Amino acid sequence: HSALTQPASVSGSPGQTITISCGGSDNDVGAYNYVSWYQQQPGKAPKFMIYDVNKRPSGVSSRFSGAKSGNTASLTISGLQPDDEGDYFCSSYTTSSTFVFGGGTRLTVL
Amino acid sequence: QVQLVQSGGEVRKPGASVKVSCKPSGYTFINYGINWVRQAPGQGLEWMGWINPYNGNSYEAQSLQGRLFMTTEASTTTAYLELRSLRFDDTAIYYCARDFRQFMLHPYGMDVWGQGTTVIVSS
Numbered sequence: 001h002s003a004l005t006q007p008a009s010v011s012g013s014p015g016q017t018i019t020i021s022c023g024g025s026d027n028d029v030g031a032y033n034y035v036s037w038y039q040q041q042p043g044k045a046p047k048f049m050i051y052d053v054n055k056r057p058s059g060v061s062s063r064f065s066g067a068k069s070g071n072t073a074s075l076t077i078s079g080l081q082p083d084d085e086g087d088y089f090c091s092s093y094t095t096s097s098t099f100v101f102g103g104g105t106r107l108t109v110l
Numbered sequence: 111q112v113q114l115v116q117s118g119g120e121v122r123k124p125g126a127s128v129k130v131s132c133k134p135s136g137y138t139f140i141n142y143g144i145n146w147v148r149q150a151p152g153q154g155l156e157w158m159g160w161i162n163p164y165n166g167n168s169y170e171a172q173s174l175q176g177r178l179f180m181t182t183e184a185s186t187t188t189a190y191l192e193l194r195s196l197r198f199d200d201t202a203i204y205y206c207a208r209d210f211r212q213f214m215l216h217p218y219g220m221d222v223w224g225q226g227t228t229v230i231v232s233s
């Protein structure tokens with residue numbers, strides 16, 4: 001499976017809302033509701049932010065939300081804060097019983 | 111609390127093998143799958159494989175089949191990743207990460223991550 005497709009970078013000002021897209025195929029994003037999202041800040045391990053397309057683990061701010069339409073998933077962050085800066089990766093379970101990540105999106109808070 | 115502690119960094123020559131350990135604590139080891147994910151310098155995340163500690167079933171990324179071997183040891187509640195025939199482009203940080211849901215039969219999503227193990231392949 002090829003990596004899921006994400007924009008290389010997005011940016012926004014504090015307080016704004018941004019959306020990161022994650023393009024897949026009928027064999028991954030479109031096949032199951034097993035899309036998850038991770039935030040990674042420099043020098044740290046990834047952090048689990050969204051699972052099952054749109055569910056938030058305990059402790060993750062409600063400013064983070066997920067959605068899916070067909071073969072494309074998305075992560076929306078509302079009320080941007082400086083601490084939201086970092087890299088964001090989408091992922092999905094696939095029809096080959098494997099897992100695939102997106103290439104990652106660098107979020108800059110201006 | 112739940113945590114995964116990995117072994118220290120390694121340096122290997124091309125063609126050699128490396129074995130990384132991952133010792134979870136704070137939960138019942140056999141109930142949750144363990145994923146292995148790597149990240150080359152300045153690059154994104156690459157899923158390598160998943161193993162079920164209860165029965166040893168595993169799935170690997172096709173690109174690593176034949177070189178990647180994942181095992182678990184119930185007596186010490188430790189997971190291991192062994193990568194053989196190392197190449198320069200295997201240089202990366204290697205992470206173990208726990209599956210979010212218990213009793214899954216396949217990789218699902220990773221809620222707790224180890225601190226990462228740096229593996230450098232250099233001649």
